[in-house]
Amino acid sequence: MTALALDRVSVSLGGARVVNALSCAVEPGEWLALIGPNGAGKTTALRAIAGLVAYDGAIRVLRDDARAIARKELARRIALVPQVPLIPGAVTVREYVLLGRTPHVGYFASEGRSDHEAVDAALEQLDLAPFARRRLDTLSGGERQRATLARALAQDAPLLLLDEPTAALDMGRQQQVLEIVDRLRANRNLTVVSTMHDLTLAGQYADRLLLLDGGRLVASGVADDVLTRELITEHYGAEVLVVDGAVVPVRPAQ
Amino acid sequence: MIRSAGARLWLPAALVFLAAALLAGVLVGPVHLGAVNVVRGTFAHLFGLHSPLSGADDAILWDLRLPRVILAAIVGGTLAVAGASYQGVFRNPLADPYLLGAAAGAGLGATLVVSYAPASAITKDLLPLAAFAGAGVAVIAAYVLGRSAGATAGSAALVLAGVTITSFFTALQTFVQQQNVDTVQEIYSWLLGRLATSGWRDVGIVLPYAAVAWAVLIAHRRMLDVLAVGDEEAAALGVNVARVRLLVVVAATVATAAAVAVAGLIGFVGIIVPHTIRLLAGGSYRLLLPLSVIVGAGFLVFADVIARTVMAPAELPIGVVTMFFGAPFFAVVLRTSRRTA
Numbered sequence: 001m002t003a004l005a006l007d008r009v010s011v012s013l014g015g016a017r018v019v020n021a022l023s024c025a026v027e028p029g030e031w032l033a034l035i036g037p038n039g040a041g042k043t044t045a046l047r048a049i050a051g052l053v054a055y056d057g058a059i060r061v062l063r064d065d066a067r068a069i070a071r072k073e074l075a076r077r078i079a080l081v082p083q084v085p086l087i088p089g090a091v092t093v094r095e096y097v098l099l100g101r102t103p104h105v106g107y108f109a110s111e112g113r114s115d116h117e118a119v120d121a122a123l124e125q126l127d128l129a130p131f132a133r134r135r136l137d138t139l140s141g142g143e144r145q146r147a148t149l150a151r152a153l154a155q156d157a158p159l160l161l162l163d164e165p166t167a168a169l170d171m172g173r174q175q176q177v178l179e180i181v182d183r184l185r186a187n188r189n190l191t192v193v194s195t196m197h198d199l200t201l202a203g204q205y206a207d208r209l210l211l212l213d214g215g216r217l218v219a220s221g222v223a224d225d226v227l228t229r230e231l232i233t234e235h236y237g238a239e240v241l242v243v244d245g246a247v248v249p250v251r252p253a254q
Numbered sequence: 255m256i257r258s259a260g261a262r263l264w265l266p267a268a269l270v271f272l273a274a275a276l277l278a279g280v281l282v283g284p285v286h287l288g289a290v291n292v293v294r295g296t297f298a299h300l301f302g303l304h305s306p307l308s309g310a311d312d313a314i315l316w317d318l319r320l321p322r323v324i325l326a327a328i329v330g331g332t333l334a335v336a337g338a339s340y341q342g343v344f345r346n347p348l349a350d351p352y353l354l355g356a357a358a359g360a361g362l363g364a365t366l367v368v369s370y371a372p373a374s375a376i377t378k379d380l381l382p383l384a385a386f387a388g389a390g391v392a393v394i395a396a397y398v399l400g401r402s403a404g405a406t407a408g409s410a411a412l413v414l415a416g417v418t419i420t421s422f423f424t425a426l427q428t429f430v431q432q433q434n435v436d437t438v439q440e441i442y443s444w445l446l447g448r449l450a451t452s453g454w455r456d457v458g459i460v461l462p463y464a465a466v467a468w469a470v471l472i473a474h475r476r477m478l479d480v481l482a483v484g485d486e487e488a489a490a491l492g493v494n495v496a497r498v499r500l501l502v503v504v505a506a507t508v509a510t511a512a513a514v515a516v517a518g519l520i521g522f523v524g525i526i527v528p529h530t531i532r533l534l535a536g537g538s539y540r541l542l543l544p545l546s547v548i549v550g551a552g553f554l555v556f557a558d559v560i561a562r563t564v565m566a567p568a569e570l571p572i573g574v575v576t577m578f579f580g581a582p583f584f585a586v587v588l589r590t591s592r593r594t595a
Binding site: 047050051052071072073074075076078079080082085086088089090091092095096099100102103105107108110135155 | 473476477479480482483484486487489490491492493494532536537538
């Protein structure tokens with residue numbers, strides 16, 4: 001059973017076709033990275049999968065047509081970590097992570113013991129237990145990133161969507177977060193779809209890469225097949241060298 | 255359930271504050287009644303027992319002071335919880351219960367009645383009704399206008415529509431007032447808020463709306479926490495954002511309109527009370543909404559005590575008191591909390 005399947009998915013925003021007939025399938029436990037230059041449609045594709053933007057074509061989530069899945073049930077299957085999460089003022093880390101339980105709690109009901117246990121587990125797994133009572137807006141960028149990730153974990157969804165999970169982090173924190181995601185993927189058998197800016201990291205962590213340009217899928221496969229000098233030059237307009245899977249920019253010859 | 259340490263500390267503290275306010279509200283006045291007699295007299299009425307107070311004193315307690323204090327409590331609690339809810343659904347710290355034009359609409363309704371309705375007996379019954387209707391019309395107009403900008407425009411369009419409607423209705427209200435200069439005094443006193451009431455009629459008018467609204471808003475406390483992460487993230491967490499926003503706005507607006515109908519325009523309660531609670535007890539709506547009802551109620555009762563006593567036997571308009579004493583108090587809270595945070 002595929003975890004996620006896109007069949008000719010197109011999204012138009014303000015009259016412009018941002019995602020164009022994108023098809024792909026993701027197996028359970030797989031990590032798929034969406035790469036491509038700015039404006040390629042990576043984030044929009046993620047938003048379509050999360051049901052946050054109208055699309056043509058079909059998306060299947062764990063065998064079911066996503067359009068036929070109620071919003072709340074969809075949130076039990078898909079957790080999204082946005083690129084720049086909106087940080088609410090004056091709430092604690094624990095209160096924030098507890099929001100991840102929303103799709104599991106009735107409209108007027110309150111969280112029960114299992115919800116609080118899920119939050120404790122998520123805080124534990126991201127080493128946030130000591131921060132539980134701290135105010136979220138007093139945390140550093142990397143700690144907030146982990147808090148948002150904990151919220152997504154508390155959501156207990158088999159599919160995890162990450163929009164540029166490392167964009168605001170330094171090199172060490174980038175590696176840390178991606179290692180955490182990889183460990184969680186193994187522990188909880190999560191399926192991960194992430195957009196990635198850093199091609200080297202995308203190649204190191206994802207099982208498979210999809211290269212988008214102008215909303216279209218232009219290449220897909222393992223890192224060695226997609227991260228080639230020719231493809232990157234063509235679609236990013238960048239002069240690079242690819243050395244042992246690392247994509248290194250070089251200055252164009254004068 | 256509310257299970258945080260904050261709830262265990264702040265809920266009892268707020269209840270003590272409210273109890274102190276209520277007691278001060280019934281005790282302060284030209285006739286001395288005595289705390290014990292006041293409490294026993296109140297229970298006597300509630301349970302049909304014999305009151306320890308004399309006939310005249312009993313009437314002062316039951317027909318004058320208690321209705322006024324209870325009215326102040328209901329109006330204060332309503333304005334505070336409505337303000338907190340508006341701030342939540344619009345993610346705007348400056349939102350107050352009058353954001354979508356409720357005050358301007360009620361003002362126009364009241365001004366029309368005072369200016370054009372004949373005999374004063376009818377006016378007195380008609381005024382709350384006209385204010386309520388005016389508030390309702392204004393908010394519905396703002397909502398329709400805001401939604402016509404498209405669902406994707408979200409809460410910003412709604413706020414702008416509220417500003418537009420407020421300007422328009424205020425212009426109409428000012429125009430009507432200018433045409434009827436002889437009624438300015440009466441309109442003005444209504445616009446500044448007043449809790450002058452005798453008997454329980456006004457309490458009866460506002461209580462059903464307030465009780466339903468409190469229940470609906472407090473039931474949405476968890477949803478308001480979710481909305482704090484933004485419409486898109488809330489939707490990704492499985493929440494129907496537009497429906498939650500509509501329900502909360504309707505409940506908060508109906509209660510505000512009812513409060514305005516009986517008490518006029520009392521400013522600042524919907525901003526100062528929720529923000530004071532946020533600064534002291536944290537920003538989660540689970541605690542903020544119930545605390546807003548309790549603290550808002552106590553705050554307005556205290557404000558009314560000041561309004562009645564500062565220039566006795568004359569009364570200050572309560573809207574002046576909430577702003578004059580509320581602003582410096584809020585300034586102090588703002589400064590101290592910044593130092594400790």
